[in-house]
Structure formats: structure tokens, C-alpha cells
Amino acid sequence: MDTGGNSLPSGPDGVKRKVSYFYDPEVGNYYYGQGHPMKPHRIRMTHALLAHYGLLQNMQVYKPLPARERDLCRFHADDYVNFLRSITPETQQDQLRQLKRFNVGEDCPVFDGLFSFCQTYAGGSVGGAVKLNHNICDIAINWAGGLHHAKKCEASGFCYVNDIVLAILELLKQHQLRYCELVLALWLGIDASKVRGGGSGFQDYTSIVKWG
Numbered sequence: 001m002d003t004g005g006n007s008l009p010s011g012p013d014g015v016k017r018k019v020s021y022f023y024d025p026e027v028g029n030y031y032y033g034q035g036h037p038m039k040p041h042r043i044r045m046t047h048a049l050l051a052h053y054g055l056l057q058n059m060q061v062y063k064p065l066p067a068r069e070r071d072l073c074r075f076h077a078d079d080y081v082n083f084l085r086s087i088t089p090e091t092q093q094d095q096l097r098q099l100k101r102f103n104v105g106e107d108c109p110v111f112d113g114l115f116s117f118c119q120t121y122a123g124g125s126v127g128g129a130v131k132l133n134h135n136i137c138d139i140a141i142n143w144a145g146g147l148h149h150a151k152k153c154e155a156s157g158f159c160y161v162n163d164i165v166l167a168i169l170e171l172l173k174q175h176q177l178r179y180c181e182l183v184l185a186l187w188l189g190i191d192a193s194k195v196r197g198g199g200s201g202f203q204d205y206t207s208i209v210k211w212g
Contacts, residue, residue, distance in 0.1 A: 019059035020137035022124035023047050027144050030117040033109050038158040040117070043143050060137065064127045066119035067166070071126060075165045077153045084160060085115045101154075108155035118161040121145045125163035129170035 028044030050056055072081045083095075083102055092099060092110045099105055111117075121144035128140025148164045149157030 017138040018136070019139045019141065020128060020131040021050075021056070021059045021061050022064045022127055022140070022142040022144075023061060024063050024120050024124070024144070027117070027120055030111065030113055032111055032158070036109065036158075040144070046143050059141075062127065064120060064124035064142070066116070067122035067126055067161075067163075068119075071166065072118070072122060072161055074169050075152060075162060076150075080153050084118060087114065088112070103151075103154040103156060104160075107158060108160060114160065121147065122161045122163040122166055125167040126170050129167040133171060133174040 023043075025044075028041045030040045032038045032040075069081055069085065080102055083098055083104075087095060087098075087104070087110050089110050089112060099110075104110060121142070124142035125145040128137075128142050131137045132140055142163075145163040145167070147159035148162060150159035150162040
């Protein structure tokens with residue numbers, strides 16, 4: 001999936017910004033369970049609206065490459081990632097101690113395809129950071145991402161893998177020397193909750209501003 005071109009004119013200079021938009025058609029199939037407020041199907045609905053309004057022609061559309069285990073382990077603990085990879089609805093009753101240890105349960109349930117879901121949304125955010133690092137786009141969008149509550153060793157607030165931390169780590173590959181004394185990233189949370197898990201990922205970086 002690779003369609004479209006530049007975005008509409010943006011900013012006072014009227015210059016067109018190149019937009020990379022990451023979307024996997026399968027992402028809407030993941031299901032947290034009956035009554036759970038987190039509904040990946042909304043991502044599919046958002047994509048349908050973009051198509052309906054003709055916005056896809058103004059951007060490059062990419063299917064994200066799934067994040068690899070080693071990509072996830074740039075922030076998350078190895079044993080936590082291994083747990084996410086191996087746990088299934090059929091085996092969870094045999095791993096009650098691990099479920100408690102990694103805070104997987106009511107808010108962050110085990111569901112079919114859990115690890116693939118994590119790989120998909122993390123892959124979109126990291127992929128967007130790669131495009132930005134290589135000046136392929138000016139703006140990168142991944143509606144499936146932004147799951148910033150996940151901590152290094154546990155799930156939290158509907159989030160399992162912290163794609164925001166992973167994306168910023170990718171950006172730092174190119175920008176940490178150039179902007180080491182400046183503000184590199186403004187982390188803006190707009191979901192009426194505090195930035196939780198990601199803060200621990202940047203205790204050594206003074207150039208990360210977290211707001212929200």
C-alpha cells in the first residue's frame with residue numbers, strides 16, 4: 001500500500017508538507033473484549049473517513065512493518081516482551097502469576113493476536129520516525145499508536161508496548177547530537193491522563209519535554 005503525494009498547504013508559508021500515513025487494514029480486527037472501552041475498530045473507521053473525504057490522495061500511505069522483538073526490547077524488558085509473545089487466551093489460566101507480575105488483566109486483557117497488535121502499532125510509529133529521520137516526510141501519522149501508558153516491565157492503561165518511547169528512541173539516532181542542548185521532542189498527551197510509562201524511558205535525556 002503506497003498511494004498519494006503531498007499534503008494540503010500548511011502554515012503561513014503555504015508550502016506543501018509531505019505526509020507519511022501508516023495504516024494496517026487488519027488493525028480493526030483486534031478486540032479487547034465485550035464492554036472494554038478500547039476499540040481498535042475505531043482506527044478502521046477513521047481510515048474510512050479519510051478515504052471518504054479524499055484525504056488519502058494528499059499523503060503517502062504505508063502498511064507498517066511489524067516491530068521486531070529486538071525493536072521492542074530497546075525499551076521493554078526481555079522477559080516482558082517474551083511474555084507478550086507467548087501469552088494467549090487459551091494459556092493465560094496457566095500463567096496467573098505472570099499475569100499479575102506484568103499487570104495484564106482487566107484493563108489490559110489477553111486477547112487473540114495480542115502480540116501482533118503490539119507489533120503493528122509499534123511498527124507504525126517506529127516506521128514514521130524512520131521516514132522523518134531520512135527526510136522522506138515532514139509529518140508522520142499513525143492513528144493506531146500513542147499507547148504511552150505502557151511501562152518498561154508491565155502493561156498499563158490499555159497499553160502493552162510504549163510505541164511513543166520507541167519512536168523517540170528512533171528519532172534520537174539522528175538528532176541527539178544535533179539537538180543535545182535543545183528541546184528535541186514535545187510529548188503532548190491529549191487523552192485527559194498523565195504521561196505514565198514513557199517518562200521512565202527518558203530519565204537520561206534533558207531534551208525531552210513531556211506535557212500531559
